[in-house]
Amino acid sequence: MKPFKAPSLMSRQPSTGSSGEPPAKKRRITGDREDSPDPEVQAVAAAAAVLKAKPIKRFQAPGMRKPLNTLTNPSSPLQDSPLETSTEGYFTVLWRKFTNKKHKTWDGDGVLSVVGRHATLQDISGKGMGRGATKGPLLIGSELSIGGKEVEVESMITKEDFLAGRSFLGSMKKSAPVPSLQEINEVSRVSIKAQAKHDKIAAAQKDVLRPKVTASKATMTGFKAPLMNNTVQAPKTDSVVPIPRHNPEGPNALVMKRPKTVPKGKHIVDVVIDPRLTEKLREHQRAGVAFMYECVMGMKSYDGEGVILADEMGLGKTLQTIALLWTLLKQNPIYEDAPVIKKALIVCPVTLINNWRREIWRWLGKERIGVFVPDDKKNRLTDFTKGRSYSIMIIGYEKLRNVQADLQKGGIDIVIADEGHRMKTAQNKSALAIKSLNTERRIILSGTPIQNDLAEFYTMVDFVNPGLLNKYPVFKREFENPILKSQQPGASAKELEKGEARSKELAEITSMFILRRTAEILSEYLPHKTEYVVFCRPTQAQIKVYQAIIGSPTFNAALGSSAISLELINVLKKVCNSPTLLLKKNDKGENATKPELLEIIPQGLLKTPGASGKLQVLDSLLHRIQTTTQEKVVLVSNYTSTMDVLANLLTSLSYTYLRLDGSTPPAKRQDLVDRFNRSPPSNSFVFLLSAKAGGT
Incomplete structure (x- = not known):
């Protein structure tokens, strides 16, 4: 047999006629296979051409491997990944x-x-409920699984709201606007393609609303019932014109803020402070009355009717x-309605009961209001x-x-707690008694409301506005805890x-119902005060x-105890x-000083006349004041024994004095103060006052 030899392919020269047109195609005959190439022959020829064109590469051993490069683990706590530190988001969800x-x-x-x-x-x-990963x-509307819970995103909140804790207090008024793609990526510009993709995802998560009906003149015009000539009513000419109790246009008038809403069929009337009081109020006092009125009337942007005047x-x-x-006992911003309150309760230390009753009668008069003291x-x-x-009770x-059980039956409309900083513990019996009265309007009067302990501060805030700062474990x-950790x-x-x-959020919330002014605003009303510190040389x-x-x-033995x-x-x-x-x-008749100390001190030194350098200086001051001025003197001491020594000095110098310790x-203390204020220096030149008793 002859060996196989690939047939050679000859290129056929195209034949052109005299007219330049291509020759006519020949009709293919099934039996004519001489000119048609064999498919197997074509396959063998193609394989041979490939072998000639691409020679086979010989095997080569691989070279030496290079060492692996060291990479930082993204989950390592030593270095946060860029994704973790750059992308943050906060959402309110349903779970x-x-x-x-x-x-x-x-x-x-x-x-x-x-x-x-x-x-x-x-x-x-x-409270933490779980952690997980997002894809x-x-x-809005996204769903995911976190800590074994199904979660759906309801709205987005800002980082400031989350850090301030507003979402945990329920003080979020409205959802924050959905951030734009620039804000999410923290860039100034985005491409049209990226923005279109973002809009498409956002649109897919929104509920499909019903298509709007094309507005027309007929749809824009409200329905009007047809009227006949005999059914038309003439407009009323006797419309109600609210008349306030006091003239709001009067001189020095103080008009309270009007409510934003009014019941159907009612009218709003101006609430004006009694001119008898406004003519005595200073500017800061006018602002204080208006501030408290807005709080107890619920006009502030917080949920409550309590206030702290500090x-x-x-x-x-x-x-x-x-x-x-x-004002609350006599007026109401809703015209022709009953006054805002009918019964008021003032709770204060026993030593201040008579002072409150006297001040009420002083500014309002005994004939205008009844004050009840049980x-x-x-x-x-x-x-x-x-x-x-009786409209006011002082207790x-x-x-x-x-x-408290009897007061619950009577119906108390407002409670004023003077020296309210005493109710700084959650289990304070007086605070629990006031809370049992079921009145939302509560006022605390205190010169020292800000405590170093946030728990005590929470108790005072929760007393005037229960639930405003949520429950104490949440607070x-x-x-x-975050505020203390930051310190x-x-x-x-x-x-x-x-x-x-x-801390900033807490101050912002409480500033809506806590008003505090310092004594610096009295500088324009009072004469300049001068303080002297006198060092007295001992005898x-x-x-x-x-x-x-x-x-x-x-003395040496006491250094260790x-x-x-x-x-x-x-x-x-x-x-x-x-x-x-x-x-x-x-009090038992025994020496207050240790006997062993008295034994080493010569008795003659203890009984020497004029043995005190302070008393010598006081003697000179009193003599100068009495002979050259018409002023009176108040001597304050922390010890009654020192007051006894001062009383003996005044008696020996024939100076008239009053004493309060x-x-x-308690019933006579205010009378002594009034007598000293009204009497001339010849009747009461010196007032001896105990620091503890004088403070209440």
Whole structure:
């Protein structure tokens, strides 16, 4: 057999006719196979051409491998990935447990915080519910699974709202606007293609609304009932014109803010403070009355009707409160409605009851208002709760606990708690008694409302506006703990940012119902005050007694005991005031000073006339004041024994004086103050006052 030889292919020259047209195609005949190429022959020829064109490469051994490059683990806690640090989002969501029910309902609301692709779910009280990962950017309506819960995004919130904790207090007024693609990517410009893709995803998550009907003149015009000539009514000419109790256009008139809404068929009338009071109010007091009125009438942008007036002493908290009560007892912004309140309760320390009653009568008059002070012997509580003669009741904190059940039946419309900083614990019995009265209008008067303890501050805020700061466990977790952590020396940047945001939010919320002014605003009303600190040189007798005590064995032994050290400090203070104080006896008739100390001190030094340098300086000052001026003097001391020494000095110098200390009956204390203020210096030149008793 002959070996196979690939046939050679010859290129056929095209034949052209004289006319230049291509030759006509020949008709293909099935039996004619001479000119048609064989498919197998063509395949073999093609394989041969490939082998000639591409020679086969020989095998080559691989070269040496290069070492692997070191890469940073993105999940390492030492370095955050760029995705985690750059992409943040916060959302309000709905969540529920996994269920196979046909009709599913949501179990509650929550807050979802997303950093990078890591998501953290919290309930509405701030308690953590789980963590998970997100597959992509979240938009409104997105669904995902976090911590075994089904979650659906309801709305977006800003980072500022999340850090401030508004979502956990329920103070989110409205959902934050959906951020644009520029804000999400933190760039100034985006491409048209990226924006179109973002809009398409957002549009797919929105509910499809019904198409609007094309507006026409007929649809824009409201329906009007046809009228006949005999059914047309003439307009009323006797329309109601609200007339306020006092003239709002009068001189120095103080008009309260009008409510934004009015019941159907009612009219709003101006509430004007009584001109008898406004002519006595200063500018800061006018602002204080208006501030409290808006709070107790619910016109502020917070959920509550309580207020804290925290002005410093001397700014007229009592007068501002009396003006507010008188206005609420006599007027209502809704025309022809009953006054806002009918019964008011003032709770204060026992020592201030008579002061409150006297101030009310001073500014309003006895004939215009009835003030009830409960007394077991003279009156009955039903005279206030069921009678119409009394509109204001004044009672002490301690006695309130005994009559709270009877007051619940009478219906108290407003409560004023003077010195309200005493109710700084959640279990305070007086605070619980006031809360049992079921009145939403509560006012605290205090010169020191801001406490160092946030728990005490929360108690006061929750007393006037219950639930405004949520429950205490939530407040502690979302506000108290972050603020305290941010104040620690080793606080991180995130803790500082969160603590400052929570502190700012807390101040912003409470500023809506806490008003505090300092005594600096009185500088334009009062004469300039000058303070002098006088250093009195001790006498020789005081120096010897002082040195004798310091050199005694008792003093050296007391250096290791804190209790004895405090006792010796008091002994040295008595020596500085007057050595004769060491001879004073206590209530049991015993010497107040340790006997071992008295034994080492010469008795002659303790009984030496004029042994006190302070009393010598006081003697000179009193003599100069009495002989050259018409002024009177108030001497304040922390110890009644020192007041006894001062009284002996005044008696020996024939100076008239009045004395008020802890032994003075509460009913007589204000009378002593009034007598000193009204009498000339010849009748009461000096007023001896105990610091503790004078403060109440």
